[in-house]
Amino acid sequence: MFLVEIRCPESAIGGVYTTLNRRRGQVFSAEQDPAPMFTVKAYLPVAESFGFNADLRERTGGKATPQTMFDHWEIMNGSPLEKGSTMEELVRKIRVRKGINPEISALDTLYDKL
Incomplete structure (x- = not known):
């Protein structure tokens, strides 16, 4: 599983959740930062990660920035x-x-x- 940390404004949060749900992502943390930004942390299956960045960019109008790194096997x-x-x-x-x-x-x- 990949650990994905996504930062986005409130207006893009729906697109983030839609993208993660379509790719079997498991959100385990969503926090609002002091600025009007949100940080969403989720696990994403490696097999579902191909094309994830482009899909996320499309669904959020380019407002979400993901960071992805391998976390664990499942x-x-x-x-x-x-x-x-x-x-x-x-x-x-x-x-x-x-x-x-x-x-x-x-x-x-x-x-x-x-």
Whole structure:
């Protein structure tokens, strides 16, 4: 997971939350600074971070400034072989992004058991 710290004015806070929610971000802190600025801290899955800055800039009109750094690993529940699961959707998106056949089969995970 990435730790994301986003600074923005009050007028852009809605765009920040929208962007984080669409990318499975988990907000754990939102504070108003002495100036009319907010600081939002959240965890963002690494797989959801590609294009995050551009998406955030678009939804906030360029008013939000993010800082992102790796924070920790987290194990996902589920199986990529379970049709319709979050894990299957995530693996499918990653395979498409990398130019790999998006169809997932049990043979793909066979080498993990050797």
